[in-house]
Amino acid sequence: MKRKITILGIESSCDETAVSIIEENNNKTKILSNIVSSQVDVHKEFGGVVPELAARSHIEKIDLIAKKAIADSNVKIEDIDAVAATAGPGLIVCLSVGLNFGKTIACSLNKPFIAVNHLEGHALSPKLNSKINYPYLLLLISGGHTQFLNVKGLGNYKRLGTTIDDALGEAFDKTAKLIGIEFPGGPKIEEYAKLGDKNKFNLPKPIINKGGCNLSFAGLKTAVLKISKKIKTKKEKYDLAASFQKTVEEILLKKTKIAFNEFKKNNLSKKNIFVIAGGVASNKQIRKKLEKFSLEEKFEPIFPPLNLCSDNAAMIAMVGLEKFKKKNFNKLDYPAKPRWALDEKAIFLKGAGVKL
Ligand code: KG4
Ligand code: ZN
Numbered sequence: 573m574k575r576k577i578t579i580l581g582i583e584s585s586c587d588e589t590a591v592s593i594i595e596e597n598n599n600k601t602k603i604l605s606n607i608v609s610s611q612v613d614v615h616k617e618f619g620g621v622v623p624e625l626a627a628r629s630h631i632e633k634i635d636l637i638a639k640k641a642i643a644d645s646n647v648k649i650e651d652i653d654a655v656a657a658t659a660g661p662g663l664i665v666c667l668s669v670g671l672n673f674g675k676t677i678a679c680s681l682n683k684p685f686i687a688v689n690h691l692e693g694h695a696l697s698p699k700l701n702s703k704i705n706y707p708y709l710l711l712l713i714s715g716g717h718t719q720f721l722n723v724k725g726l727g728n729y730k731r732l733g734t735t736i737d738d739a740l741g742e743a744f745d746k747t748a749k750l751i752g753i754e755f756p757g758g759p760k761i762e763e764y765a766k767l768g769d770k771n772k773f774n775l776p777k778p779i780i781n782k783g784g785c786n787l788s789f790a791g792l793k794t795a796v797l798k799i800s801k802k803i804k805t806k807k808e809k810y811d812l813a814a815s816f817q818k819t820v821e822e823i824l825l826k827k828t829k830i831a832f833n834e835f836k837k838n839n840l841s842k843k844n845i846f847v848i849a850g851g852v853a854s855n856k857q858i859r860k861k862l863e864k865f866s867l868e869e870k871f872e873p874i875f876p877p878l879n880l881c882s883d884n885a886a887m888i889a890m891v892g893l894e895k896f897k898k899k900n901f902n903k904l905d906y907p908a909k910p911r912w913a914l915d916e917k918a919i920f921l922k923g924a925g926v927k928l
Contacts, residue, residue: 577896578604578652580677581889582638584630584670585662585690586715587611587621590885591634591641593652594700596893601700605644606879606886607637612756619755620745627665634673641885650681654901656892659687660909661716667908675904684901686892691914693887694849695723697876700890704845704874709835711828711862714850715741715758720785720831721914722838723847726894731915732834733785733827736926740820741852743789747816750800751809762855765817768810773799775819777826783928785831786921792819821861828862832869846871854881 576597583590592606611629615621642649657674660667671687678685695710709732710721718735738746741758748757751764775795778788799812828846836844846866852858859875866873880887895901921928 577893578647579889579892579896580641580649580652580655580674581688581885581887581892582634582655582657582670582674583690583693583883583885583888584634584666584673585658585660586666586883587615587626588883589630589633589637589670590883590888591638592885592889593641593645593647594886594889594893595647601890601893603700603886604647605641606884607641607644608884609633609637616755619749621663623663623665626663627669630666630669634669638673638677649677652681652683654678654684654686654892654896655681656686656688656888656895658690658693658888659906660689660912662690662910664908664910667910671906671908675906679904684896685904685906686895686900687902687906688888688891688895689912689914690883690888691717691912692727692891695721695729695847695914696890696894697849697880697887698847698874700880700886701877702874704847705841705843707839707841708845708847708874709831709871711824711831711846711848712850713740713848713852713858715739715745717850718787718789719914720827720834722835726891726898727900729914730838731913731918732831733783733787734918734921735787735789736779736783736921736928737788737790737923738793740787740789741850743793743820744852746793747796747813750796751812758851759854761813762817762857764810764813765857766814768807768812768814770814770818772808772811773815775815777819777823779928780823780826785827785834786928787823787827792816817857821858824858825861825865828865829869832871844871845874847874849876849881851882854878
């Protein structure tokens with residue numbers, strides 16, 4: 573295998589247009605460029621992501637973002653070894669933009685093309701900065717997904733638990749909206765929370781004592797909705813944010829404990845590693861609580877740096893790098909996959925009537 577490998581990564585599954593170039597040299601991974609263009613201004617007035625507008629924005633920007641990523645990296649485009657692009661899960665109109673762009677570059681340069689699962693990007697994101705060996709326990713907390721997974725190897729996942737309704741990021745965003753914070757409000761909740769009384773409102777923790785390490789946030793959201801209708805002052809809003817943040821932390825700690833036990837049952841290696849990734853992993857208070865708890869439970873906690881928690885293309889290139897080393901390439905007719913679970917054998921656990 574070549575000593576130096578250079579991968580171009582592309583991400584367009586939702587509302588971030590991103591291109592990155594990473595390099596592995598003598599077993600050391602380095603991000604050479606990592607450009608992320610967020611579409612916050614495009615979607616702000618609608619209070620959420622509008623797929624058609626998101627796709628248009630990807631189309632308008634992807635050339636420029638790619639040019640900048642290539643220029644910043646100081647790599648000649650013909651010197652890259654492969655092109656990796658997100659193929660799913662996500663909004664099909666958005667996925668198609670980055671996927672087709674990636675296929676076109678790969679084809680024109682006559683380089684291998686690698687289709688990447690966006691969730692696998694989050695799962696491998698800490699590998700951009702830390703050496704981590706498989707297996708490890710992953711808590712993926714993003715805007716669309718909330719899962720505990722045993723990451724046994726590249727492309728080899730066993731789901732231990734999942735949300736049966738809303739994703740955690742979604743719960744943060746909805747709570748922010750109800751409190752009157754402008755889209756995208758999720759990240760602002762922790763700032764509000766710092767100013768409030770976390771014991772002011774007693775919020776529910778759905779399925780906290782059942783369902784193993786599966787999670788549920790819909791009941792919590794409904795409780796926030798009811799309280800938000802009654803409160804008026806800024807102080808009360810801070811209190812609600814603080815109570816929500818505290819409740820989420822308690823739910824995560826309790827479910828993490830169960831996931832630790834599940835993971836340990838099947839872990840033959842001496843080390844227990846716990847990776848926390850996805851947009852919500854940039855919540856500093858959640859990081860602090862999970863870090864402390866992991867160390868108490870003899871798990872080594874690993875978080876991606878803050879800029880690699882939310883959507884980016886360096887994590888897509890990281891999966892591309894691992895797949896490249898295994899010569900795991902894809903044909904140019906690889907489809908965009910709006911739904912694409914990491915553990916495809918796990919049963920669907922969503923909606924009313926789910927048996928836990
Ligand atoms: O991973 P990500 O960038 O996109 C998806 O793949 O979904 O995650 C975005 C989610 C959003 O719901 C956003 O509100 C949430 O991550 N998020 C946060 C914070 N920063 C981003 N939630 C809580 N606290 C934060 N600091
Ligand atoms: Zn994501």
